[in-house]
Amino acid sequence: MDRLTEMIPVFGQSLQETVIMVGISLFIATIIGIPLGILIVITQGNHLFPNKVIYHTLNTLINIVRSLPFIILMVAIIPFTELVVGTSIGIEGAIVPLIVYTAPYIARLMETALLDVDRGVIEAYRAMGASRLQIITRIMLREARPGIVLCLTIATIGLIGATAMAGAVGAGGLGDLALRYGYQQWDIEVMIITVIILVVLVQVIQSLGNWAARKLKKSA
Amino acid sequence: MIQLTDIHKSYKVGNKQVEALKGVSLNVEKGQIYGVIGFSGAGKSTLLRTINLLEKPTSGSVIVNGQDMLSLKEKELRQARKKIGIIFQHFNLLSSYNVFDNVAEILRMNRVPKDVIKQKVEDLLRLVGLADKANAYPSQLSGGQKQRVGIARALATDPEILLCDEATSALDPQTTESILELLLDINKKFSLTIVLITHEMQVIKKICDHVAIMENGHVIEQGSVLDVFSNPQQPTTRNFIKTIFDDEVPAEILARIKKTGPSANILRVAFRGDAALDPVLGTLSARFPVSTNLLYGSITSIKGTALGILLLHISGEQQAVQDGIAFLRQSVYNVEIVTREEVTR
Numbered sequence: 001m002d003r004l005t006e007m008i009p010v011f012g013q014s015l016q017e018t019v020i021m022v023g024i025s026l027f028i029a030t031i032i033g034i035p036l037g038i039l040i041v042i043t044q045g046n047h048l049f050p051n052k053v054i055y056h057t058l059n060t061l062i063n064i065v066r067s068l069p070f071i072i073l074m075v076a077i078i079p080f081t082e083l084v085v086g087t088s089i090g091i092e093g094a095i096v097p098l099i100v101y102t103a104p105y106i107a108r109l110m111e112t113a114l115l116d117v118d119r120g121v122i123e124a125y126r127a128m129g130a131s132r133l134q135i136i137t138r139i140m141l142r143e144a145r146p147g148i149v150l151c152l153t154i155a156t157i158g159l160i161g162a163t164a165m166a167g168a169v170g171a172g173g174l175g176d177l178a179l180r181y182g183y184q185q186w187d188i189e190v191m192i193i194t195v196i197i198l199v200v201l202v203q204v205i206q207s208l209g210n211w212a213a214r215k216l217k218k219s220a
Numbered sequence: 221m222i223q224l225t226d227i228h229k230s231y232k233v234g235n236k237q238v239e240a241l242k243g244v245s246l247n248v249e250k251g252q253i254y255g256v257i258g259f260s261g262a263g264k265s266t267l268l269r270t271i272n273l274l275e276k277p278t279s280g281s282v283i284v285n286g287q288d289m290l291s292l293k294e295k296e297l298r299q300a301r302k303k304i305g306i307i308f309q310h311f312n313l314l315s316s317y318n319v320f321d322n323v324a325e326i327l328r329m330n331r332v333p334k335d336v337i338k339q340k341v342e343d344l345l346r347l348v349g350l351a352d353k354a355n356a357y358p359s360q361l362s363g364g365q366k367q368r369v370g371i372a373r374a375l376a377t378d379p380e381i382l383l384c385d386e387a388t389s390a391l392d393p394q395t396t397e398s399i400l401e402l403l404l405d406i407n408k409k410f411s412l413t414i415v416l417i418t419h420e421m422q423v424i425k426k427i428c429d430h431v432a433i434m435e436n437g438h439v440i441e442q443g444s445v446l447d448v449f450s451n452p453q454q455p456t457t458r459n460f461i462k463t464i465f466d467d468e469v470p471a472e473i474l475a476r477i478k479k480t481g482p483s484a485n486i487l488r489v490a491f492r493g494d495a496a497l498d499p500v501l502g503t504l505s506a507r508f509p510v511s512t513n514l515l516y517g518s519i520t521s522i523k524g525t526a527l528g529i530l531l532l533h534i535s536g537e538q539q540a541v542q543d544g545i546a547f548l549r550q551s552v553y554n555v556e557i558v559t560r561e562e563v564t565r
């Protein structure tokens with residue numbers, strides 16, 4: 001037990017690294033993913049800006065990235081990662097593939113959330129002379145808020161999973177901890193505690209997301 | 221106010237062309253309540269949506285308020301649309317906004333000052349009878365209340381035209397009645413031109429001045445509601461009117477009457493306005509040696525004018541019957557011989 005008490009700072013450190021990696025990549029992936037999600041919705045046939053070329057290009061790109069398991073994606077884009085941040089290891093080295101992995105995921109989830117917005121409502125505002133930009137920002141994004149919150153919740157949880165794998169490139173975090181102690185040293189106790197922390201983390205985030213979505217829906 | 225001329229609209233479904241509108245022309249005058257009725261798939265919604273160009277016709281011209289809508293650029297079109305309100309069967313309210321914001325949002329988009337918005341929305345909510353529901357969300361409202369919000373929202377931009385796409389089809393008869401009253405009210409108050417589509421003749425009867433009957437992408441009959449009701453020409457029109465006057469003679473009765481001889485006739489007599497008060501039938505039997513038997517009778521009011529429909533079984537000597545019918549023709553609005561249709565018409 002003493003040894004575990006000694007380990008507390010190590011856990012703390014790893015948790016912090018995980019949170020930082022998830023936070024930064026989620027932030028940037030959201031900034032990229034939400035516009036992509038909007039784009040893939042409005043370029044669909046008879047939506048606001050029908051455009052087959054943009055739609056199919058985006059759709060294919062997203063599908064390609066989404067079909068790769070994170071660990072493979074991470075290795076596959078090493079040259080790109082090095083180009084962007086100058087290294088392919090450590091936290092910086094992990095964040096680039098995490099973003100590349102998560103942004104299309106968010107785009108896909110956003111697509112579902114935005115397509116859920118009643119077409120009749122969009123049509124009503126078109127008929128009233130609202131501009132397409134106004135419809136996107138003031139109608140679609142607003143009406144889809146509960147769905148968007150759930151989408152970001154799912155993306156965050158997916159990111160935590162991917163972050164754990166990023167431990168493989170020495171990015172630190174809880175995944176790295178489990179790998180070093182659990183896998184390489186066969187330290188069952190550290191492994192179990194890491195698992196518990198991950199489970200609790202995911203539970204907390206999911207509950208928070210559900211709560212926020214419910215709250216947004218209630219006012220609806 | 222609205223002139224649609226020879227509108228064609230076809231959709232590509234797979235590699236097949238579906239023609240939703242096959243050369244429709246309409247002319248709606250300012251302040252008129254113009255009804256379009258037809259069965260499902262007749263093309264009513266498509267027609268309505270060409271007025272504000274939510275649906276761009278394949279060919280034809282759309283003139284609204286003197287403006288050639290098809291020549292407008294995106295921005296001008298948006299401006300023109302602000303003068304054309306629209307309400308829907310399923311209301312299409314914003315679920316994440318309360319009643320006040322549902323009405324206010326379009327004004328905010330149009331950058332109307334805040335205090336003006338507040339005043340305007342409050343006035344509109346009072347007009348539609350929802351002043352006490354400003355803070356409620358659509359999910360907390362009944363269908364009728366939701367449609368009232370829809371109407372308030374549609375009026376927010378001070379439109380000159382209101383389009384109604386089956387605005388009462390999701391409502392029960394009583395609520396329908398009250399929404400129609402409201403439409404009639406705003407039609408008078410703002411001399412708002414209203415185009416409404418429906419598949420219920422009751423709606424047409426209650427508030428419309430003019431009606432067009434659509435079938436299969438065509439307008440098959442149109443005219444003032446009174447004219448169309450008193451003398452419908454097309455079978456589909458008759459079918460719709462049957463929901464108001466159920467004046468069909470059962471086949472077996474028709475057959476029996478036909479058997480009584482060539483001079484036995486069933487007449488559909490329509491009388492309008494003050495003629496409804498004249499003792500025409502009394503005069504008929506006093507002046508002509510015919511006997512009449514009333515099979516059906518109904519009277520209704522169409523925007524303040526009485527319209528009565530009688531089904532009359534008339535029999536007697538052939539000449540007498542003919543003279544009697546001629547007399548009726550002079551005295552009432554319309555006489556149609558239901559039996560011997562093939563001979564008379």
Ligand SMILES: Nc1ncnc2c1ncn2[C@@H]1O[C@H](COP(=O)(O)OP(=O)(O)OP(=O)(O)O)[C@@H](O)[C@H]1O
Nearest residue numbers: 231233238240258259260261262263264265266267
């Ligand atoms: N976007 C579309 N794509 C393909 N076909 C369409 C489209 N919109 C309408 N149609 C077709 O056009 C015809 C007329 O449709 P429309 O919606 O105008 O009928 P409607 O009279 O309003 O019927 P309802 O009473 O059911 O609303 C139908 O055959 C319909 O299938």
Ligand SMILES: [Mg+2]
Nearest residue numbers: 264265266386
């Ligand atoms: Mg329709």
